[in-house]
Amino acid sequence: MEKNFFNQNTRKVAQQLLGRVLCRKKGKQIYQGIITETEAYCGPNDLASHASKGRTKRTEVMFGPPGRCYIYLVYGMYYCLNIVTGKKNHPAAVLIRSCQPLKTYKKIMPIGPGKLCQAFCIDKKLNQEKITGSKIWLELGDKLKFTQIKKATRIGIDYAGKYKNKKWRYYLQDNKFVSRR
DNA sequence: CAAGAGATCATCT
DNA sequence: GATGATCTCTTGA
Numbered sequence: 001m002e003k004n005f006f007n008q009n010t011r012k013v014a015q016q017l018l019g020r021v022l023c024r025k026k027g028k029q030i031y032q033g034i035i036t037e038t039e040a041y042c043g044p045n046d047l048a049s050h051a052s053k054g055r056t057k058r059t060e061v062m063f064g065p066p067g068r069c070y071i072y073l074v075y076g077m078y079y080c081l082n083i084v085t086g087k088k089n090h091p092a093a094v095l096i097r098s099c100q101p102l103k104t105y106k107k108i109m110p111i112g113p114g115k116l117c118q119a120f121c122i123d124k125k126l127n128q129e130k131i132t133g134s135k136i137w138l139e140l141g142d143k144l145k146f147t148q149i150k151k152a153t154r155i156g157i158d159y160a161g162k163y164k165n166k167k168w169r170y171y172l173q174d175n176k177f178v179s180r181r
Numbered sequence: 182c183a184a185g186a187g188a189t190c191a192t193c194t
Numbered sequence: 195g196a197t198g199a200t201c202t203c204t205t206g207a
Contacts, residue, residue, distance in 0.1 A: 039199070048199070050192095058192060076190035078200050095199060114200045124191095156199055179200095 001138050006066035006131070010085045010092040014040040015149055015170050017083075021141040022099055024120040025134065031120045033099030033110055034141055037171040037178045039154045041082070043092045048160035051091030061128050062091035069136065071117075071127040078114025079123050083131050097155075097169070100177040112179040148173040155180060 001020075006013055017035050024031040041049035050072070051062045061070045062084055070082040070093050082093035098111045101119070110119035117123065126136055151167040158164055171178045 041199075050199075053193080056193070072199085073189095073191055075188080075198060075200050077188070080199060082199085097199090112200070154199070159198085 001132065001140065004066075006083060006085045007087055008085070010040045010042045010094060011168060013083075013085045014038040014094045014168070017094060017096070017138075018149060018170060018172055019141055019147065021102065021139040022096065022120070022136075023139055024122065024136050026121045029105050029121075030103060031101075031105070032103040032139075033101045033116075033120075034177075035096060035099050036175045037096075037098035037169070039095040039097060039170070040168040041093050041095065042168065043086070043090055046092075046160075046166075047163040048154055048157040048166075049091070049093075051093075055091070059091060062093050063089055064128075067131050069126050069129045069131055071122065071124050073124065074114065079117035080113040081117055081120075081122050081126075098171070098177055098179050100175060109177075111177055150181075152180075 017038050020035050022033050022035055044051055051059045055063055061068055065088050066085050068084045070084055071079055074080055081096045084093045086092040097113045106119050108119040110116040150171050150173045152169045154169045
């Protein structure tokens, strides 16, 4: 991955992450999948972002340097994986929502942010880890020049006022491994 | 097919 | 004490 890739506009990162390969190593197992769906959470003004509520213990990692994992528990049940973007003290991140499995040893399809974390054995132990480490990292994958990117509203953020209508969800058109169309 | 409910708990007020 | 960046299951048209 390019240096400083995550230190740029969150929406741009979210789109450029599509097609790249998420890799996770746990023990001898390696899990890999092509990222098919992402969402951008664009800083302190974005009412959909946890960071809009200010700096707390949970959101602290978003205020840190780009390229770290932000992992939290939603609805008391599932983990969600984000990657912090933008420069330090600008709290923003990209939610990795779905991927197309390449190499998995579990019978869980990584479709939807909760299932993705289940399938890839991602939990809070990886919070704040660099996304360029030995446990979790990204690879370039094949080029996706000819694949269309669709834009849509983000899921599950009805509370976000005028930000709920922003089309900051991105997914690969015609790919089956997308949570909603 | 769409809409609603329930599971379940860390985080924040 | 309330609330979710989810998912599955049930109900009913």
